[in-house]
Amino acid sequence: MTFALSDEQQQLQQIVRKFCEAKSPIAEVHRLMDTPDGFDAAVWSQMGSELGLPSLAIPERFGGAGFSLVELCLVMEEMGRALLCAPFFSSIALGADAILECGTDEDCERLLPGIASGEVRAALAFAERTDAWTPWEADTEATPDGAIYRLRGTKTLVVDxxxxxxxxxxxxxxxxxxxxxxxxxxxxxxxxxxxxxPTLDMTRQVAEVAFDDTPARLLGNVEEDSTEALGRTLQRAAVCLAAEQLGGAAYCLDASVDYAKMRTQFGRPIGSFQAIKHRCADMLVDVESARSAAYYAMTAIIEGYDEALASSLAYAHCSEVFASAASAMVQIHGGVGYTWEHPAHLYLKRAKASEALLGGVGYHREVIAAAMNI
Known part of the structure; x- marks a missing residue:
């Protein structure tokens, strides 16, 4: 498969990169980490009103821009590169996609325009206090009460x-x-x-959500089971997360190479030493392989083939590459890489925390094995 970005897609990436560089410098990331919400409401509003990013993958008939998963993942890649603190993954890749997959046209017309404009932030609550991450594992109960339902149960690791x-x-x-x-x-x-x-990664907020006879509206038709639709949402979300991890790994590579060129020891740049050369070369190979896996998964989802295999493969591989690249960045930077002010530890924490979202690497390896009949 040959995958090349169009001129429009490249321009989209450049615009989002410039925006993230302006709105998410490391000092701002540190500031937002200490706030209760974990993001800047003004920046989120700007993402919706000026750039239209929340509307990107939502169909035009529901107030969106009507682009595909590819454009959404390219945006996620740039956000991951900058560690942008914003509820984009939770609201668009999880919440909005679940509504698109499971909701009726009436549901979508009611809910999606607000999400597309950025005025409404959504979240998907599906994980519970068990080791199971499959959509059909749900102990939370929904009891009919006239025209609504009453929810009782607890969800955990709800992003934003x-x-x-x-x-x-x-x-x-x-x-x-x-x-x-x-x-x-x-x-x-x-x-x-x-x-x-409280989690290892302070740049991405997660929460526990408890329902105690909480009123809720059914999404979709009464007679339908939503497990397959929810599974498709989680597959696409895994690809989006893989793209975000790819962006973080690419930053780790670029930052390490730049530092190796600048930092001198024994009268020469440390990048001239064989150990540093080999480590950076290994990072480059890993990042490019992660890019291939993520971009293949984007295309596979759109074309409708090997969806479970492609998404799980991309997530598992990009998780490992990001964690390895972030660890290498800390080591190449030496003592400064261990300081609070330097961003290296933040990328490492984001990498390790992302490995636990959407089931983790172990769960997705099991999906890969099942898809390949191993």
């Missing part, structure tokens, strides 16, 4: 769940036993409790 204005949650219906998705508008929602969870 404590600040989202709309939560899309999976739950098992007591009237049919099937797993469906439900929407909860968080403003003054009865019985809703959201708690931010």
């Amino acid at each position: 769940g404590h600040t989202a204005q709309l939560i899309v949650a999976s739950a098992r219906r007591t009237d049919s036993g099937t797993v469906s998705l439900f929407t909860v508008e968080t403003t003054e929602a009865e019985g809703l409790r959201r708690t931010a969870i």
Whole structure:
């Protein structure tokens, strides 16, 4: 397969890179890490009103720009490169995609325009306090109550769940036993409790969301089971996360090479030493292989072939490459790479935390093995 970006896609990447460089310098990342919300509302508003990034992959008939997963992943790649603190992954790659997959046209017309404009931030709550990450593993219950349902249960590792204005949650219906998705508008929602969870990666906020007879609206048709649709959303989200990891790994490579050219020891740049040369060369090979895996997965999802295999392969490989590249950046920078002020440790923490999202590397390796009948 030959994959080359079009002129428009390259321009999109350049615009997003310049925006991220301007809005997400390391000093700003440090500042946002210490705030309760974990992002700048003004920057998020600018992403929606001026750049139109939240609308990118939402169809035009629902208020979006109508682009594909490829453009969404290219944006995610640049955001990962800059460690941009914003609820983009949670709201668009998870929340909006789940609504598109599971919702009726009426649901989409009601919910998606606000997300596309950036006025509404969404989150997807599907993981629970078990080792299972499959969509059909849901202990949260949904009990019918007239025209609505009442949710009871607890979700964990909900990305940006404590600040989202709309939560899309999976739950098992007591009237049919099937797993469906439900929407909860968080403003003054009865019985809703959201708690931010301290994690290794302070640049991405996650939360525990508890429902206690919380009113919710069914997403999609009454007779449908949403597990397959939710599975497709998680596959695409894994590709988006892989693209973000690719961006982070590429930054680690570029920063390490630049430092190796500048830092001198024994009267010569450290990049001239064989050990540093080999480490940077290995990073380059790894990053380019991760790029191939991520870009192949984008195309495979769009074309509709090997979706589970491609997405899990991209996620697992990009996770390992990002963690390895971030570790190498710390080592190449030496003592300064261990300081709080230097961004190296933030990329390493983002890499290790991303390995635990969407099931983790081990879960996706099992998906790969099953897809290949191993």
